[in-house]
Amino acid sequence: MGDLERELRDLSAWLETPDPPDVTARVRVRLSGPAPRRRRWHALAAAALVALLVAVLPPTRAAIADAVAGLLRFAGVSIATSPAPTLPSGNPSPLPGQRAVTLDEAQRAVRFPIRLPAKLGPPEQVLVADPDPMGACRVATLLYDGGALRVDAFDGRLNLAFHKEATPPGVAWVQVNGDFAVWVDGPHVLSYVDRAGQVRTETARLAASTLIWQDADVSYRLEGDLSRAEAIEIARSLR
Template structure:
């Protein structure tokens, strides 16, 4: 249980879970050890632990069991039977503009890392500046914009909201840390600095890999397999 408990502690910061049923007795039977020997867990981690006890012990099973929002690396993911797009085209992110790579680097607080696997981007965008002009998001575009690498300030709460059809998100790893893979098209909306979902920005996004490194959150989106997306993520320099 040591590795599982450690992973569940890591999950507790970004899992929103419903109030779990009282399944302490079957959990004790399954684990063949008294609950009193466990170290204290945060409420969300405890709920996840109870879910793991009655479901296959995989990260994907935990994600599928969560009926509320999964929050990870500045992205919230909601499972919906049939996500729908609003009518009309998607609006750009607030204050979005094109910039040269050097200019974009000066506009954000975090280092802009380039994927060696893809080379220099065709275009660079920055978006959502604060009153001082410091932007929250930097985007590298490839393949005419069909492939993109978004980097955003992970210290500023949520930045994107996804609506996916079941089974939704799948747990993977990037550089040994948790990451989320969303396979197939899904609705993506921007969450502004005030925490509001900008419905006018909603668009149909392609398969996406999401992870966090230090205070920077990343998403790679495009017509990619999971293995291809992870390989690109590993190549960030």
């Protein structure tokens, strides 16, 4: 229950809800009972977390959490927590249809505005990937520092676009400009999820620390050798 309790405590600091009745004593009695009863209450608590997350997050920032399976879906990214994620082997394949373009070409190739982080300035390279039959690309990527620092942008109204496998407790709720965001601390496995909803395991790679947030229906991934505070400052500087 440790991770579940931490998530609830983190989330409670952001909620404005009426004071609930004090049921602490009754809950403690249930949790101190026989093992089958404790397991039942653990499952109920996990289900309560799922319901709470769905209820309190605004629709455009909706997150779905499965506390039992250790899965979080937020801003077009799914994050699975595992004690031992499966590490990728070999060189990862690029995203489907990925190609290098100019910034102007990238803006014409996607159906959402491409915003630049003022803290980083113009990107060294721009990529677009996964075009539909009409040629509209699903993902735009801004690369900095020789590719060691990157910003992935994609339409947050679409289905999942990326899947992460992280080791707990390296996933935490944070805020960017007053809205919910997710911080994944340390290296983790990242794979692309195609338009059909299939995880493209051939794209799997070991990603650096990542901040995930959403702004005006556009989802962003900021990945690199950054602290949480540095990542949030870069995210706040989008123009």
